[in-house]
Amino acid sequence: MEINPAVTFTHDRSIMYAKRPKVLIVGAGLAGLTLGMLLDKAGIPFEIYERAQEVKPLGSAMYFSANTAPMFKQCGIYDEFVSVSKPVLNMMICNEQRELEYMLPLQGHEELFGAEGYIVARPKFYDILRRQVPQERLHMGKKVLSMDQGGNGVLLRFSDGTEAEGDILVGADGAYSAVRQGLYEKLKKEKRLPPGDGTPLPFSTVCLVGQTRPLTAEEFPDIELPDCQFRTAVGTNRPFAWKTFTTAQRTVCFIIMQFLDTESSKDNDAFRNSEWGPEAAQAMCEQVKDFPVMNGGAEGVTMGDIINWTPKDLISKVMLEEKVFDTWFDCRTVLIGDACHKFNPSGGAGAANAMHDAIVLANLINGLPFHPIAEEIENAFAAYKRERIDWVKKAYSSSALFRTMAGPTMAAKMVRYIMKRIPTWAMRKAELRVLSNRPSVAFLPPQVDKGSVKPFFQPSLSAMAPVEKEKARVEGSSKEVVVDLEASTKAV
Incomplete structure (x- = not known):
């Protein structure tokens, strides 16, 4: 496959067969498996590539x-x-x-x-997730050597000499993500990488x-x-x-x-x-x-x-x-989980936020039209970051606070002193800020949320698959016709 950044498609979708974008996921951790599970339920083609020979x-x-x-x-x-x-x-x-x-x-x-x-226990939960992904979609021992992307697709090259082609590349490969490093190297050469993203992980x-x-x-x-x-x-x-x-x-x-x-x-x-x-x-x-x-x-x-x-x-x-990166996507490549935000585990927020990334990204990928062009894909990625970034920053701050609380410094002692005396209502207020974010999958049957505190507004819930959009359009047109007929009859 020849990747050409200059290639764009101006195709007529009305005369082309219904093709969903193929997603290449690098990394079989919690973020990658969650995204694979959701894409499988949406009927979107995907493959997961993991550098390790086996998961321990x-x-x-x-x-x-x-x-x-x-x-x-x-x-x-x-x-x-x-x-x-x-x-x-x-x-x-x-x-x-x-x-x-x-x-x-x-x-x-x-x-x-x-x-x-x-x-x-992490191994127990990992086993549950792994069983939700068709095993033929999970490829072990696939270390990424290089990646290319352009107007007509993405291409991965692995250390075993094999290649993989697709429409979307997702870096779910952790704090030292090979996908992020490859993407940032390209952006740095083009002088499009923010200075903070080029510094080592602290x-x-x-x-x-x-x-x-x-x-x-x-x-x-x-x-x-x-x-x-x-x-x-x-x-x-x-x-x-x-x-x-x-x-x-x-x-x-x-x-x-x-x-x-x-x-x-x-x-x-x-x-x-x-x-x-x-x-x-x-x-x-x-x-x-x-x-x-x-x-x-x-x-x-x-x-x-x-x-x-x-x-x-x-x-x-x-x-x-600990770091929240500024650059989460470019063209057909996007990052999720630890690849774009790494928290201290003291706050217990890393796994949940990686899964929230996967939910929002799956909703927006499912909402892409058939044969999406690079611009449409990148717009979906921008919507993904907009929906997630404020929650990620809040989780980062919370994790940093819990890390400080467990530390040996005078600041840590002061935090523990305050936490020991904090009133119940203040603790509940902090929980409200975090637990009002309960994202759902747009393309699966909704569950009744029995909580008295309703979930925060989730923009990606409105994303619809192409067939759903067409159905809504036809139904909307039919209603307009009925209204017009009724109006004509009354006029007569």
Whole structure:
């Protein structure tokens, strides 16, 4: 395929067969799989390309609140999601003396927003999503070497010598997205890249994540409780915070965050571009093994015990970059999830916002006409960014606040002091700002939202597929004819 930026189509759609745009998705993470699931339900052709040879069950736990429930219900995965999750009633903030300092309530959301919040182990949820995508559409071991786009399509070249052609390219390949790097390199040469987008991803923390084997009540008494025991411990005189989550599988997921200063940041800089995996984790495991853990009764449990209960190949060290990029799209290429906005995981907003990206983008791709030209595609991408950018910036600020709250600085102590004394009405007001954003899929049957707080206006819900637009046009014309006939009869 020869990609020519100068080529544009001035075709007559009335004499051409109905062809939906083919979408190439790079990255089989949560954003890529969610988009694939939605495009499959819309009947839009797509392929997903993942650089890894296999997906390993790495990661910790994820929090999903009422703002993803509508999509889960529309896609028929909500009941299974709930069955492998635990409801979350509170976030508990603890100290190194294994004492509870205060709690942030996370309950009562069903009445207000239509659904409660749940904690789910990342591998369990990933498995649910992956099963929604036809396996023949998922291609592993596909590392992108280069990409081209123009008026007549997009072209990907992979390290195994193969190529892929399509109409739309979606970069869902994470914080160090190959699609973003390829797109930005082109824009930089053309002097169209904003200066801020060309700077390296900033990071101030690294973390250790993992999930234990199933535990007994003697080992970890909190396992028996029906709701997730979500605890955050803050180091007294060391730059660390650590979180534990009990799961429906009787495991404990954990995240241990190290807040970097100038020197420790240099020590971790070589790790910046490495893959998730156990190799880089061993030194950090030794560093945190004596950290105390609250568990509901058993005495003297430490992070060393948690680590010993965890299969070594399921422990990984990861970077915690934070940035919202300004450039999300160009021509036929668009970015979603961590590829265009990376949050600190302290706020628990990364996965939900990646899925919200996929919902809005799927709605707008579904609303494209048959045989869309590059300008029509780019207009849809612009609408996608307009709908998402304010919510993304709010989530970024919220995540930064939670990161600060868990840190060792004087500012962190001040935030914790305020959060400990914040009135219930103020907490509820903050929840209203976040959970009023409950996006739905425009082309799937809507679900009844029983929350007393109605969802915020969603522009992409008005996007209609070409056949729906034609049907609406014909029905509208028919109504006009009936009205004209009635008027003529009355005149006679």
